[in-house]
Amino acid sequence: MGNYRRVYRPGGCYFFTVVTHGRQGILNHPDVLERLRSAFRHVRTTRPFTIDAIVVLPDHLHCLWRLPLNDHDFSIRWRLIKHYVSTGIAAPINYRHEKAFWQRRFWEHLIRNEEDWRRHMDYIHYNPVKHGYTKNVSEWPYSSFRRAVKDGLYAPDWGSRELEELIKIEIE
Numbered sequence: 001m002g003n004y005r006r007v008y009r010p011g012g013c014y015f016f017t018v019v020t021h022g023r024q025g026i027l028n029h030p031d032v033l034e035r036l037r038s039a040f041r042h043v044r045t046t047r048p049f050t051i052d053a054i055v056v057l058p059d060h061l062h063c064l065w066r067l068p069l070n071d072h073d074f075s076i077r078w079r080l081i082k083h084y085v086s087t088g089i090a091a092p093i094n095y096r097h098e099k100a101f102w103q104r105r106f107w108e109h110l111i112r113n114e115e116d117w118r119r120h121m122d123y124i125h126y127n128p129v130k131h132g133y134t135k136n137v138s139e140w141p142y143s144s145f146r147r148a149v150k151d152g153l154y155a156p157d158w159g160s161r162e163l164e165e166l167i168k169i170e171i172e
Helices: 030-046 074-087 114-130 145-150 164-168
Strands: 013-019 050-056 060-066 107-110
Touching (some): 030 050, 050 114
Antiparallel strands (some): 013 060, 050 060
16 A cells, blocks of 8 residues: 555546445435535635536445646545544544544546546446445435436436446446
């Protein structure tokens, strides 16, 4: 892990996975969801980025972001978002004197092309079905899927049948 290097590209598009501490199933609690929404809004006022897709599951979230052309620093954005959420939520303190709410790091992937973007969009939206939280993509309330349908990116019934190619993808 000591040799891990992040790829920072100004104006880049990135896929992220962010996980709760110990995979606690707490992200879909109403107060946590509202705090997470507020955190995104708050951070975007000073550090803009666009969210192409997002899904929030009980113990992790996935999203696709586009950064401004002159900016590459997604790490500071995640630090600020995680801090904002943590300060507004009661959580135990760990041995480092940090709230034990999030895993310390996150996983990112630089999107390379349109096909890569589409594959990650599909993965994000199909994730609640993959994890068994719902049978249909459209049933999961904590997802950008409905917005993507409005934008013409998906048919309303997309993902209602098991999609073999999505089940095989291991991105997390």
